[in-house]
Amino acid sequence: MNLLESIRVALEGVRANKLRSFLTTLGIIIGIAAVIAVVAIGQGGRAVLMTEMEKVGTNIFVIYPDWRNQEQSTGNKFELSDMQVLKDKVPAITHLSANSSNMDDVRGPKDKKYCQVRGVSSDYAFTSKLTMKKGRFFSSEDDSLSQRVAVLDEALADEIFGRTEPVGNMVSIGNTPFLVIGLVAKGESIFGFGENVNAYIPGRAWRNMYGDYINELEGSAVSKEKVQETMDQTVKVLERRHRGSEYASQSMEQVMQSANKITGIMTLIIGAIAGISLFVGGIGVMNIMLVSVTERTREIGIRKALGARRKDILIQFLIESVVLCILGGIIGMALGIGGAFLIAKVAKWSPLVSWWTALIAFAFSAAIGIIFGMLPANKAAKMDPIEALRRD
């Protein structure tokens, strides 16, 4: 019997038992829909994540003391003089900021707020990709002259100034007055788990208030490709200058890679769960196919008497289970894509349905049909025609 004829017989069978066929394939439908939706959303999410990270800049890196191998886990590991040395010795560094941080009260005309007070270099605006909403970020002259000027995050300014215009007015940080020269626009980053509420002041001014302490160096390399090399050189220079100290480095590139890895693992886990659902679905198909074989014993007997070989019967029942599974797969695919777009609409990122996801889902459902159809089909093929004809 040829393939086309078998498919026709299989489709007739599906049409004759619509509800049963639907219930049988439900497991496959749900499994495939889950796989498609999860992968589409995951891929879409990952794409959004990556564009966000690209925006931050893939040539950004951070150097911080590596406390892991050191007995003492405190103390200042950086000196201000490191900055100039690094800029001289590592030419690939385009921007470099020495960052310090401390919690303190920031008081405006309306309210006060206990928040992060960051002492940074003028390059910080570049390395952290700050967008100014109003005014300007402080310059390197402001820093070297230890000017008491401050830049506030928009959310902080709103809170402590209310309706008063912040730029050009004073705030007191701790008990020291600072002139507000600029506001940082609210980021649109998806990483913002809530808004940033920081006050930025020149590094020297910070050190005058809180002491000579630098948490980390934040820099930018000439290019994405040069980041690793630049970081290694920077660490080497620092370790030569500070005997006994060790430094660790991290680039945005590395963060992206680990984010990629994490989303990959997530997809894998959810994929595995969907795989279990498909497996259970396959067992459902096998179960119904076994019932179908028993029900159609007579038919098998007739076909055999008329000259069907074992192979013909085997193929007929295999095709039936494959057709069933592929129909389920197609419905599942449609549901999955629909679901992904629905969720994406709520989550506000576009899902990515790649052609290979659809192809894999299709191949997978066909494979389930073959694997779980094998046992029933084999049972049918091995039937004794005399016994089969005797059955009602």
Place this chain on the structure above:
Amino acid sequence: MMIQVSQLAKIYSTGAHPVVALKDVNLEVKTGEFVSVMGPSGSGKSTLMNLLGCLDTPTSGSYKLDGIEISTLDDTGMARVRNIKIGFVFQNFNLLSRTTAQRNVELPMLYAGIDARERVRRATTALERVGLADRINYRPNQLSGGQVQRVAIARALVNEPAVLLADEPTGNLDTRSGEEIMAIFQDLNRGGATIVLVTHEWDIALHTSRIIHFRDGSLVDDEKVENPRKAVEQLTKLGPGNQNNTHASEISALVVPSGEVPFVQTVSEFDARRGDAQ
């Protein structure tokens, strides 16, 4: 020689005691013979039919069908012989119930690898030969018992087999429909078909030219029928049929001199006329 059986035996050893279903059977059926097999139930006639039909393999002995030694064939070889050498007609018809007459008749050709257009052409011709030209797209449950059996005969003929094996073909039919079926068989036989028919009814057996008797698994008697009954004459004697069997009333008008106009042709003419009348 169409069928050559020598020292054929079948022993079932599945139970505690082996059951001898058939032993020492020697039988020859010539091409063009019309043979009936008789015997009480358990006499081995069904076992013989299963062996002749290549549905089962003998325990010992030899069986040649149209020159092919069957007892050495494997599963696939037997399926092939069933497909092209044998046409089955069963007591309970054994049509696929959800499938139209035409598709039922196409079934053996499907396994013979005949392409779709040729299948349709031959199925249509075969159904016309048994007088069902106007029932091609009917399903078995839309047909009378006699009509269903005629579809089964069309199916059995469609691959032009060497032998027709009929297992109680009239067992589930009323007398009139049974006679109609026998008329078709006689007509086919007159056209040269070799037919082996199992029955337990003398009335049916007397339509054939040779009767073989089985008892307790052995062939006990082999007699020639001098003057086989003519089904067409029987139909005339039965007179007009009842309301449920409308076409019977006209079949009595179909008596023709033997050998001249094939009966099946007249049946198809008749059915065509009936279709017009409706």
